[in-house]
Amino acid sequence: MNEYQSILTGLIELSKLTDQIKTGIIIGSRSRTQHPADEYSDIDIIMLVDDIEHFIKSDEWLDSLGKYHISFSENTIANGKERRVVFDNALDADFLFLKANDIDKIEKDKDFKEIIARSYCILFDKIGFDDVLRRIALSPEQYFLLSESEFVNIVNDFWFHSIWAAKKVLRGELWVAKNCVDNYMKNILLQMIELFTHAVNGSSYDTWHCGRFIEQWAEPWIVKEFPNIFAGYSANDIFRALSKSMDLFRKLSVKTAEKLNYIYPNEADMYAANFLESVKKFR
Template sequence: MECSREKGGQIMEYENLVDNFLSWAKTEEAVQAAIMIGSRARTDVPADRWSDLDILLITDTPGLLLDSEEWLGHIGAYSITFLEKTAVGGSLERRVLFEPDLDVDFAVFTHEHFTNMLSLDEVKLVFKRGYKVLIDKIHIHKRIEVIDFAKENQSSVQPAAQQYDNVVQDFYYHAVWTMKKMLRGELWVAKDCLDDNMKSLLLQMIEWHAKAVNQTEPWHNGRFIEKWADPRAVQAFIHLFATYEKEDMHRALLKSMKLFALLARETGAHLGCAYPFKAENKAFNFVEIHYSQLL
């Protein structure tokens, strides 16, 4: 695999990558359509020097693009490539670091898969924020719909009472579970739950709170969370993560629980959902009572 910093005697830029990609894709039968999304296609929160390049590839032979790296050589020299699940749409993407340090995500979809996912609100929201058709040999771009933000905010899909209750109960259950792992000395497992599972549940509540209480539109997977989350949550973020040490993990656990409780109570009140105070009290009591045993 060639790993030169240069192609054609000049350092590669994203514009060069797109030009090289188009030169290859226009005559490549496997590529039926290519659509740029993300920061390099957006008008709000546009790309900066650290932004990557996101391209959707529509093909009826995904194996040619996912199982092989050979086609990347037509675009430029690269040093790293691997496969990963897409953040939205439930497919796979080939992620590539082209020289000198240009990261590109090629999300690969079959024609049928792409057409089916266009009905999802999260996908419509991605396209609402901006997209650019690079190639379309099958006129699939005509099927793309975007969310009307004004209409979407008026009839925003919020959790049902059962879903809300399940997330709150799940969070507090794992607060107790994490504390038990800490007490057993299983710090890796405890920290993994605290910083992964519990943070995912906290993020879900932050999103619901933003829409229900503050009437703001959250981005997926915590993107630009500092811009749309409640300011009190943003101020608390610095306290939510711990070092690999029992006492500091206990501190971060309590801070995470207190922020979750604040947001969950307000969200429940705005949505008309009953807040499970019994679960909150049980979790806080357990975490606080057993603190001395960590020392």
């Protein structure tokens, strides 16, 4: 935390000078003991404020924290806005601004609850928000297994897009095809990895979010396949990665269906697999 201390000190001093800022909370790796921060970690700070747009559009408050070189904004959890900044020495800081008068909505936000339940550290608090944080920390969100109909739907979604991506390759739309295979379909694959892992280990097993630390929580035989399932920018390699992704997805989804006693949509699987083999053969 020492490298960020001047930024944190400046933020605390800024909060003393204005009533606009109500609460500051450090989240993420800089606040936790499991998978703690390393030399490459950024710092994430949730700030409850009166006027979000002021902190998104104004640079004056940012100037008071130190010399910065890059800054942009984006939407974030609980209908808030985030200002992402790179300071001197490539120190990157994410400031998540939430409306101080929306505490009830913030407390109910799924993403906010998941973040706080994992870890947090109060930097300053003028409005007693600590009570809300403690309530959330005492009742962490549980993973809910997909229903059978939800499972069947994402399996069909995957097989549908395997055909869709293959057609894009055949049309020479490699950018679109690669994006489908390595982005859209990988997100479905990640859902299946999470579902399989929870089916095997229970709902309380920690699969983090967005693939974080997947190399550590997923089974080794799954991780072993990761180098094979991403594509280079060529038709042949996209087909190769698509085929390998299909193999891994099939193995996972069949095992998951068996574990949960769900119906597996075998017809969709076979049709997509046969289509891919046919177009690869006659290219």
